[in-house]
Amino acid sequence: MTPKRMLLRLGPVCAVAALALAGPNLAAAAEPVWLSTQLRPIEEAQQVRTVILKDSPVKAQFIADQPASFTVRVEAEAKTGHHVVSLLGALHGELEPFVPLGLLQPLDSLVPRLAADKIPNSLMQLGKFGTQHQYYIPWMQATYIMAANRKALPYLPKGANLDHLTYDQLEQWAAAIHKATGQRMLGFPAGPSGLMHRFFEGYLYPAYTGGLVTTFRSPQAVAMWESFRKLWAQVNPNSTNYGFMQEPLLSGDVWIAFDHVARLQDALRKRPNDFVAFPAPSGPKGLAYMPVVAGLAIPKGAPHPAQAAALIAYLSKPSTQILTLKASSFFPADALPTPGNLEPGLKAEGDAVAKMLAAPDAKPALLPVGLGAKGGEFDKIFLDTFQRIVLRHEDPATVLKREGDAMQRILNDVHAKCWAPDPPSAGTCQVD
């Protein structure tokens, strides 16, 4: 084959490759473009396009993207003034950096239109980022809960209420199972792909110390790590390999587990008769939990702002919210009760979430805010502290002193202010 012939043959291949690289031509979109970091898996994105958007009054083009490229895209559109995206769907922490940059359009006029949707005020407030204006409308939420095999229930300590356990009772429960079966059946997602850092940031720390950053090395924190060390004696040693707790629950290696609702879902949906879902335990300062809130926002300069607003109103309707719940592992942002006709596994999770939110001592602790690219290093502080104190038996006070200094350096680098559960700060959040 002559080189010329070869080029001729390769021509069409190159053209196809170039088209594939170029991706969908966003600039030509006549319909509003909805860019989202959520509902990214293929099946979920397909559900959005074929089910959720089917009866929408506004035809929209749904595009899911990685959080990192989402941020780059929104900032690039603002910088160049070439606006393509009309609606943003992202987590609270992903939208937050846009507010000080003035990239989001205030949605205050939209709020009265959504009154019938009963979005709880606490969630609505989050969408204001501590300002006077509403910058996003809560779209859906998720959180972390506990799940247990029914075989574990007979070992519950006397007087313990599954829906309002304390961390001490959890320890006694796991110890009783350990004694009876010879196995450590409590599990945490502390493996490389697990979300263990969220347990420390949103659950253990606020439940024991009432704060996170400000109380990082307080005397309560030292006591907390000492009692968590005691709890860890009842934890399956494979926990440092676990990523998604639904797997060891289904295999029977673990009877009691903590994880994100989406990562327990498989167990509860596949064998709803074998597993129960229940709220996270509470500590001396209450039942701390971490809401994961996703919101809908309109970027300033959006080509179709009115249609985007209509889309937000449609997505907030209770009937659409139920469709969203079925398509994803997120729960509705509205305060309506979980419908009874839902499949049992999802309903069990929904009920556990509702009970946790409604607990009298419930204390929401947000995902870290304002850390930007330093989020990973912030999470590392908690994982390192855990490894050193619990797995390597180093002295808690010494470790907390050193890791606290490292945490302060990170906060100083990005000038991050305190977020809930810590009280609001005027300047950079300080590790006391």
Add this chain to the structure above:
Amino acid sequence: MRSRTLPYLLIAPASLLLAVLFLWPLVQTAFLAFRAPGPLGVDVWSLAHVRRMVSDFDFHTALFNTLGLVVVVVPLQFILALTMASMLRHIRAGRSLVLWIWSIPLGISDLAAGLVWLAILSERGYLNTVLHAVGIISGPRSWLTYETPGVLFAAIVATELWRATAIVLVILVAGLDMIPREYAEAAEVFGATPWQRFRRITLPLLRPSIQTALILRTVLAFEMFATVIAIGGRNFPVLASKAYNWQYFDQNTGVAAAYALVIMGAAIGATLVYLRLLRSPEQAR
């Protein structure tokens, strides 16, 4: 004229490609590791990332684990491969078939090899199934946790031996084949024992191959990553997995680059040591 420039023209594409894809990223890595934001918000030369790496609480563990693996795995592989290659010399019929079977692990990716051994050693793996069947254990037992660092280390060594001994073997077999049999036969005539023939004839003549095999194996052992991740996860940090964690989980490219430079430094150091220790005598070149 043409014949003088032609060789250069022919190697130019490869050299260019290597320069673009290896040398340039290497320079960039050094930049990443030694440049950090200064007081004015502009990047300045700095040891901040290196300090961050050294103060990392498990930096020393990762360094120790990596060196431990190199020190245990490389000599074991060398002895195994040399034994296997010597045995092959005495096989006439079916030699190619045996060599072919022995080098099968070469075709398996390191991650796959790690997963194979994970399937054997995990809580509900093949090993426990066998132990349970013969009545040694009564239920699932964990071998690969932070509580059993010795087993973890042994499992990674076993995986590496299984997977990567073949590369040493292939190099040594090629080296052995190049040694003329006449030398050994002559020595035999003079009454040399098999051990003497091996020590005085085979080993010295094999030196260039040994050097190549050891350099290649040691450099790869410093970069050991996928097998360790598959079997040890976070329980067994090594330099390469720390670099990976800093880049992808902790999102600090500077510290990740510093780790990468440590790996490169160790590999270059080991190569220099081998080049010096296993130098071929002047007259043998």
